[in-house]
Each structure stands twice: as C-alpha cells, then as structure tokens.
Amino acid sequence: MPVNLLAPExxxxxxxxxxxxxxxxxxxxxxxxxxxxxMRFAPGTRAAGVFTRNRFCAAPVxxxxxxxxxxxxxxxxxxxxxxxxxxxxxxxxxxxxxxxxEQLAGLLDVAVDEVLPFSTGVILEPLPMDxxxxxxxxxxxxxxxxxxxxxxxxxxxxxxxxxxxxxxxxTEAGSFAVTGMAKGAGMIRPNxxxxxAFIATDAAIAPALLTKWVREAADASFNRITxxxxxxxxxxxxxxxxxxxxxxxxxxxxxxxxxLREAVIEVAVTLAxxxxxxxxxxxxxxTVAVEGAGNADEAEAxxxxxxxxxxxxTAFFASDPNLGRLLCAIGYAGIEDxxxxxxxxxxxxxxxxxxxxxxxxxxxxxxQRVMKQAEITIRVALGRGSSATTVWTCxxxxxxxxxxxxxxx
Amino acid sequence: MPVNLLAPExxxxxxxxxxxxxxxxxxxxxxxxxxxxxMRFAPGTRAAGVFTRNRFCAAPVxxxxxxxxxxxxxxxxxxxxxxxxxxxxxxxxxxxxxxxxEQLAGLLDVAVDEVLPFSTGVILEPLPMDxxxxxxxxxxxxxxxxxxxxxxxxxxxxxxxxxxxxxxxxTEAGSFAVTGMAKGAGMIRPNxxxxxAFIATDAAIAPALLTKWVREAADASFNRITxxxxxxxxxxxxxxxxxxxxxxxxxxxxxxxxxLREAVIEVAVTLAxxxxxxxxxxxxxxTVAVEGAGNADEAEAxxxxxxxxxxxxTAFFASDPNLGRLLCAIGYAGIEDxxxxxxxxxxxxxxxxxxxxxxxxxxxxxxQRVMKQAEITIRVALGRGSSATTVWTCxxxxxxxxxxxxxxx
Numbered sequence: 001m002p003v004n005l006l007a008p009e010x011x012x013x014x015x016x017x018x019x020x021x022x023x024x025x026x027x028x029x030x031x032x033x034x035x036x037x038x039m040r041f042a043p044g045t046r047a048a049g050v051f052t053r054n055r056f057c058a059a060p061v062x063x064x065x066x067x068x069x070x071x072x073x074x075x076x077x078x079x080x081x082x083x084x085x086x087x088x089x090x091x092x093x094x095x096x097x098x099x100x101x102e103q104l105a106g107l108l109d110v111a112v113d114e115v116l117p118f119s120t121g122v123i124l125e126p127l128p129m130d131x132x133x134x135x136x137x138x139x140x141x142x143x144x145x146x147x148x149x150x151x152x153x154x155x156x157x158x159x160x161x162x163x164x165x166x167x168x169x170x171t172e173a174g175s176f177a178v179t180g181m182a183k184g185a186g187m188i189r190p191n192x193x194x195x196x197a198f199i200a201t202d203a204a205i206a207p208a209l210l211t212k213w214v215r216e217a218a219d220a221s222f223n224r225i226t227x228x229x230x231x232x233x234x235x236x237x238x239x240x241x242x243x244x245x246x247x248x249x250x251x252x253x254x255x256x257x258x259x260l261r262e263a264v265i266e267v268a269v270t271l272a273x274x275x276x277x278x279x280x281x282x283x284x285x286x287t288v289a290v291e292g293a294g295n296a297d298e299a300e301a302x303x304x305x306x307x308x309x310x311x312x313x314t315a316f317f318a319s320d321p322n323l324g325r326l327l328c329a330i331g332y333a334g335i336e337d338x339x340x341x342x343x344x345x346x347x348x349x350x351x352x353x354x355x356x357x358x359x360x361x362x363x364x365x366x367x368q369r370v371m372k373q374a375e376i377t378i379r380v381a382l383g384r385g386s387s388a389t390t391v392w393t394c395x396x397x398x399x400x401x402x403x404x405x406x407x408x409x
Numbered sequence: 410m411p412v413n414l415l416a417p418e419x420x421x422x423x424x425x426x427x428x429x430x431x432x433x434x435x436x437x438x439x440x441x442x443x444x445x446x447x448m449r450f451a452p453g454t455r456a457a458g459v460f461t462r463n464r465f466c467a468a469p470v471x472x473x474x475x476x477x478x479x480x481x482x483x484x485x486x487x488x489x490x491x492x493x494x495x496x497x498x499x500x501x502x503x504x505x506x507x508x509x510x511e512q513l514a515g516l517l518d519v520a521v522d523e524v525l526p527f528s529t530g531v532i533l534e535p536l537p538m539d540x541x542x543x544x545x546x547x548x549x550x551x552x553x554x555x556x557x558x559x560x561x562x563x564x565x566x567x568x569x570x571x572x573x574x575x576x577x578x579x580t581e582a583g584s585f586a587v588t589g590m591a592k593g594a595g596m597i598r599p600n601x602x603x604x605x606a607f608i609a610t611d612a613a614i615a616p617a618l619l620t621k622w623v624r625e626a627a628d629a630s631f632n633r634i635t636x637x638x639x640x641x642x643x644x645x646x647x648x649x650x651x652x653x654x655x656x657x658x659x660x661x662x663x664x665x666x667x668x669l670r671e672a673v674i675e676v677a678v679t680l681a682x683x684x685x686x687x688x689x690x691x692x693x694x695x696t697v698a699v700e701g702a703g704n705a706d707e708a709e710a711x712x713x714x715x716x717x718x719x720x721x722x723t724a725f726f727a728s729d730p731n732l733g734r735l736l737c738a739i740g741y742a743g744i745e746d747x748x749x750x751x752x753x754x755x756x757x758x759x760x761x762x763x764x765x766x767x768x769x770x771x772x773x774x775x776x777q778r779v780m781k782q783a784e785i786t787i788r789v790a791l792g793r794g795s796s797a798t799t800v801w802t803c804x805x806x807x808x809x810x811x812x813x814x815x816x817x818x
Binding site: 054055056057085088089090091092123125186187228231232233308309311315317318323324325327329330331332335336338353355356357358396397400402404 | 462463464465466494496497498499500501502531532533534595596598637638639640641642717718719720723724726727729731732733734736737738739740741744745747749750762764765766767805806807809810811813814815
C-alpha cells in the first residue's frame with residue numbers, strides 16, 4: 001500500500017504545448033499489458049539528462065548519452081518500454097537500442113540521434129525486438145498531448161500507482177507549464193538520477209541552462225531517495241523544453257527563470273517522493289534530516305546509514321521505537337572522530353537521544369506515538385558544523401521480500 | 410532455520426587448562442533465562458582483543474579497551490550479559506560497566522582492571538544492575554572447565570543455535586588446545602570484530618604475538634561476514650592464552666606457533682561462518698568470492714555490494730536465478746573505470762555472465778539448479794589485477810523482517 005499517494009487525476013496533468021504522448025501494448029513481459037510509450041516533441045525542443053553511474057549501465061543509457069552529446073540536446077522523440085531493462089545484454093543489447101531509435105526515427109521522419117531510448121524491467125535478458133517494434137506504430141497512432149496519465153501508467157514495473165504531477169505559473173514574461181512523470185519502486189538508490197523520469201515544459205530554455213537545471217533538479221530530488229540501496233542500471237532523468245509556450249530563457253536572469261526553476265524542482269521532488277511513497281512494500285514515508293555536519297559528505301553518510309539500515313527500517317515497519325538502532329547507524333556511518341556526546345536525535349518533536357544516551361525526558365509512549373504515524377521525520381544534529389541534508393526513504397516490510405522474491409514470476 | 414549448523418556436542422568442546430566458565434540467571438530481559446556468563450582465567454593469562462569501530466560503541470567496549478591498555482593484556486576474569494547492550498547509555502552506562510567489574514573483582518579477589526565486561530542485547534536502555542549483580546555469585550559457584558556449551562548458550566540473543574568449536578594439536582614443542590564461542594545473528598557487519606567472540610588456548614603467548622594474532626584472526630573471519638550490513642555497537646573478539654598448557658610462544662618462529670596460529674584462525678572462521686549460518690531468517694549460506702581486482706579495497710567493495718544487496722539476497726531466498734541483480738551490484742560498487750566487458754560471473758560451476766552480458770552457454774535451468782542449494786558460491790572475476798577476497802553472507806527472508814520487527818516484544 002503506497003503511503004499517502006493517489007494516482008493523479010488525468011485532468012490535473014497539464015498538457016505541454018509541443019509534447020505528445022502515445023502508448024501501446026507490446027506484451028514484452030506480460031501479454032496484453034500496455035508497456036510501451038512514445039513521446040514526440042516539436043521541432044526546436046531541447047533536452048538534457050542525467051543518468052545512472054552504475055558501471056553496468058543499460059544499453060539505452062549509453063545510447064541516450066551518445067545522442068544527447070551528438071545533437072547538443074536536440075530532441076524530437078523518445079521511446080520507453082517496461083518489462084525488460086536491456087541491461088547486462090552486451091553488444092546485442094546496444095544494437096537493439098540503436099535499432100529501436102532507427103525504427104522510430106523512420107516512422108516519425110526525424111533524425112536517429114534526435115531519438116532517445118529507455119528500458120526498465122528485468123536485467124540480463126534480451127529485449128524482444130519484434131514485439132517492441134510492432135508496438136511503435138500503434139503508439140504513434142495514439143499520440144496526443146493529453147495522454148500524460150496513460151503514459152505514467154504505461155512505464156510502471158512494480159509501481160502500484162502511476163506517478164505524474166504538473167505545475168504552471170504566470171510570470172512577467174509570460175506563462176509556463178511543467179508536467180513530469182516517473183516510475184520506480186525498487187532498486188532505488190539513485191546516483192545522479194532515478195529509475196526513469198521525464199519532465200517537460202513548454203518554455204524555451206538555452207542548452208547550458210537546461211543542463212544546469214536537470215542536475216540541480218536531480219540533486220534536490222532523485223538523488224535524495226532510497227528504497228533499498230540498490231542503484232539501478234537504468235536510472236534516467238530527462239528534462240525537455242519544447243519552446244512552444246510563451247517563456248524563452250537564455251540564462252537564470254531571464255524573466256520568469258526563477259519561477260520556472262522552482263516549478264521544475266517541485267515537480268522533481270514530488271515525483272521522487274512518490275517513488276518512495278510507492279516503495280516496494282512501503283508502509284511508512286520517512287524523512288531523514290541531518291544537520292550540524294562538518295561537511296556535505298558527512299551529512300549524507302549519516303543520512304544514508306540510517307536510511308539504508310535494515311534494522312532501522314524493520315523497526316519502523318513494526319512501529320517499534322527501538323531507537324538504539326538509530327544511534328548504532330549514526331555510529332557506523334564512518335565519521336571517525338564523531339563525538340557521540342554532542343549528538344542529538346529527534347523523532348518528529350520527540351527528543352530521543354542526547355549526550356551519548358537516551359534523553360532524560362524521553363518516554364517510550366512518546367516514541368510509540370510517533371512511530372505509529374504513516375509519515376515520520378528522523379532529525380539528527382551532529383554538533384560538528386553547519387552542513388545539512390535531507391533524504392527520504394521507506395520502511396522494510398514482509399511485502400518487500402515477497403515482491404522481490406517473486407519479481408520474475 | 411540455520412543452514413547446516415548444529416549445536417555443538419558438549420563432549421566435542423575441549424576444556425582449556427586455566428579457564429573456567431560459569432553461568433547464571435539474571436533475568437535481565439526475560440525472567441528465568443540463563444543470561445549471564447563469568448569466565449575465570451589462571452594467573453598469568455594474557456589476552457588481546459579487537460572491538461567495534463562503531464562510534465556509538467557500548468560502555469563495556471570502552472572499559473575493555475581501557476583495562477587491556479592499563480594491564481598490557483593481563484586477564485583474570487570476564488563477565489557477559491545478554492538481553493541488554495549497555496550501549497547508548499551515556500555516563501550511567503559507563504559507571505554500570507565499571508561497577509560490574511568492581512563487583513566481580515571483589516568476589517574473585519583479582520584486580521579490577523584484570524576484569525573485562527561485555528554486554529549484548531537492546532540498545533538505549535539502562536542495564537538493570539541489581540539483577541546482573543545478583544547473578545555474579547551463582548555464576549561463580551558454577552565455574553568449571555567443562556562448561557563451554559552452557560556458556561555458548563548463555564550469551565545468545567536472536568541466535569537459534571549456540572556456537573562453539575575446538576581444535577587441538579600436538580607439536581614438537583608440546584600439545585595445545587583452542588576452544589572458542591561466539592554469539593550473533595543480526596546487526597552483523599563487523600568492522601574489526603564481530604558481536605561477541607571469546608577464544609581461549611592453554612598455550613602461553615607473548616603479548617605482541619597475541620595482539621598480532623587476534624587481528625589476523627578477525628581479518629580472516631569476523632571481518633568477512635555480513636548479515637544485514639549493520640555494524641553493531643558491541644562487537645568484541647577476545648583471544649586469551651592461559652599459559653597452563655605445554656606450549657610457550659614468544660614469537661612466530663617459536664616451535665608450535667604455526668600450528669597454533671592455524672588452529673586459532675580455523676576456530677575464528679568456523680565461528681564467523683556459524684554466525685552467518687544462523688543469520689536472522691537465513692535459509693542459504695552464500696560465499697562471495699571476488700578475484701582479479703586491482704587492489705584489496707576494490708575486491709572488498711564488490712564483494713560487499715553483492716553481499717549487502719537486498720535484491721540479491723531476496724532472489725537467493727526465492728531460489729530465483731534473477732542474476733542481473735549480481736551485475737547491477739557489481740556495477741554500483743564504486744569502481745569508476747570498471748570495464749564491464751572484462752567481468753565474469755559464476756554461480757558455483759555455472760558460468761553466468763561474460764563480456765557485459767549473459768554467457769552464451771548459460772541456461773536458466775543451470776542457474777536454477779544451483780540456486781536451490783543451501784550453500785552457494787558466487788564467484789566474480791573483475792579482470793583488473795590479482796587482488797581477491799572472500800566474504801560470507803546469507804539470504805534475506807520473511808523471517809528476517811519478522812525477527813527484527815518483533816525484536817523487543
């Protein structure tokens with residue numbers, strides 16, 4: 001059961017001028033499943049992406065990087081299949097990803113390197129090319145600007161809820177709209193990006209600014225979440241600007257830039273949190289906020305030590321305030337000269353630990369009250385400096401084991 | 410259900426001359442439970458230890474370090490309680506650990522700093538001193554050299570099987586015996602030592618050699634296992650040499666030193682593997698062997714990326730050869746310039762992956778056959794150099810979640 005996460009209403013998702021979406025059934029993993037998405041972008045669209053740092057990155061990730069580099073970010077179409085990651089597939093996988101782009105480019109009459117391919121699903125199995133290719137024409141026939149909700153559903157794997165959100169605004173230079181979607185529920189510990197996320201705006205954005213913003217958006221969102229600590233082979237975030245709307249930004253001082261940047265980051269953060277809320281087996285949405293760190297690396301190390309600890313995560317699943325496990329995780333996060341007497345820990349408003357031990361006012365009933373909530377903030381003050389970070393994670397439940405033990409069946 | 414692990418027969422555990430053990434019921438966590446162990450050592454006994462690097466180390470760990478430093482390793486007694494870790498207990502915890510040593514020293518008429526304290530159990534709760542102190546006299550009354558099996562049972566927490574083993578030998582310089590015990594099943598990712606392990610020999614061993622050997626034994630055994638990646642606050646390994654037997658070693662060239670060193674390491678490895686075999690919820694014993702690494706850090710990073718991956722561990726629980734997860738874990742282990750085309754992966758004798766993808770001869774049925782076994786070796790060749798390492802881990806099952814969700818109830 002996802003934590004406070006509902007499927008988006010189609011009517012709440014703003015169409016983006018210059019962007020059309022179409023879905024189809026390739027039956028890549030399951031017969032009859034809508035599992036293929038094509039997006040078409042107006043001429044002049046520019047895109048930038050961030051991708052997984054996993055060395056066994058998927059073939060489509062390699063092709064995405066090549067194409068974006070070759071065109072300087074010109075984008076006319078992208079294609080996504082779910083059910084098969086096309087990762088760990090060697091030379092054949094690379095040829096399959098290239099061929100998918102060629103096919104789609106031919107059908108849409110655009111250049112091959114203006115097409116980006118994406119895959120998600122099982123690793124180490126060849127992509128069933130005949131099925132994927134057969135779904136391209138039906139997906140193109142389905143292209144429409146109002147299809148964001150269908151698209152978000154088409155790219156799901158173990159997700160239980162489609163993830164999409166919009167923001168729009170009006171600035172002195174004109175109005176804008178941003179709509180994004182993401183998929184992902186397991187193998188989630190993004191490193192430079194998440195599973196798959198696509199965000200589009202109708203503004204025109206200069207390539208350098210687009211590249212800067214996509215990184216900033218990833219750092220504020222998908223780079224701050226973890227479900228199970230497993231960095232996927234296919235993580236990709238693409239931000240596309242069609243230029244079909246009213247805003248045209250050349251740099252961050254352009255009129256409207258501040259508002260649009262904020263909207264892009266809000267969309268990215270909402271999608272990233274949605275991935276955690278729908279994390280495999282999740283019953284709790286947990287915010288880990290670390291402050292008072294000596295530097296950003298320390299803050300992140302402590303936050304992820306807590307967020308990755310199976311013992312912490314099972315305690316939250318059980319609503320058991322077995323909070324010594326938090327101290328334990330802080331203690332092994334790798335800060336060699338940590339003075340535990342200066343560490344403070346809170347669970348929401350409850351001061352749990354201080355001076356190397358339990359806080360004198362802490363009562364089990366208070367911890368219990370917070371642990372029973374569906375959304376909980378763990379706050380840690382390290383007493384070393386002024387760096388801080390926040391990451392989002394979920395608990396570890398029986399369903400996580402069930403989902404991943406049965407993933408291929 | 411532990412994996413191929415039976416409780417040791419009491420008759421298979423060699424008494425160690427100069428070492429007596431006694432157990433008692435303090436009822437620290439559960440009324441009537443035998444939860445307290447006292448060990449008494451003959452005058453002249455020398456010991457060395459390695460302890461957790463968790464910064465929130467338990468109070469008894471701090472006292473152990475102080476006492477060993479103060480005495481240069483003289484040891485006359487140790488006391489262990491289970492049910493409460495005396496960690497995250499601040500100044501009070503430290504006073505409690507010291508007071509426990511004082512009480513025992515008084516009862517046994519030895520110096521306070523010749524006593525070492527150990528605790529294991531729940532973190533962040535004060536040690537019930539009255540109950541622990543009340544159990545010291547009954548434990549002393551129980552002291553006998555034949556009590557290793559009872560002692561191994563007394564120190565268990567979530568362990569389902571007591572863990573103890575002996576080796577003995579005859580050398581040109583005389584015979585020797587080594588007996589050790591350990592406890593631990595969760596919060597297992599030792600860093601310099603494991604939960605609690607005590608190994609004793611009747612040989613006399615010079616302090617410098619003892620210190621060297623205890624580190625080597627830890628590195629060969631407890632530093633190579635992981636259940637859940639959580640480094641405990643209380644990890645401790647102590648190696649004690651009573652000097653009551655025939656061997657007397659001043660350095661590694663002393664007659665009998667080679668054989669005794671080998672026996673100590675065998676005992677440590679057997680105990681470390683026993684912890685994994687009895688890992689919380691374990692149904693599989695998994696050896697991860699990494700070779701062809703550029704250096705030791707690389708080998709260890711890859712081995713632990715695999716051994717810690719919840720996705721790998723749930724796949725093994727399900728006996729599902731979803732082996733792309735192995736490549737994924739190798740890919741995110743942090744080797745920035747890894748050439749995935751040079752990586753090979755085997756599951757026992759089955760060649761799974763090569764050249765960035767699945768091996769052409771690999772058949773799902775072969776992977777399935779190996780995955781169904783209770784003991785499995787994952788072998789990874791990185792093709793970068795000549796460094797290698799081996800770590801041991803277990804799978805991740807529903808029972809791990811159940812055990813840790815219910816730990817305090």
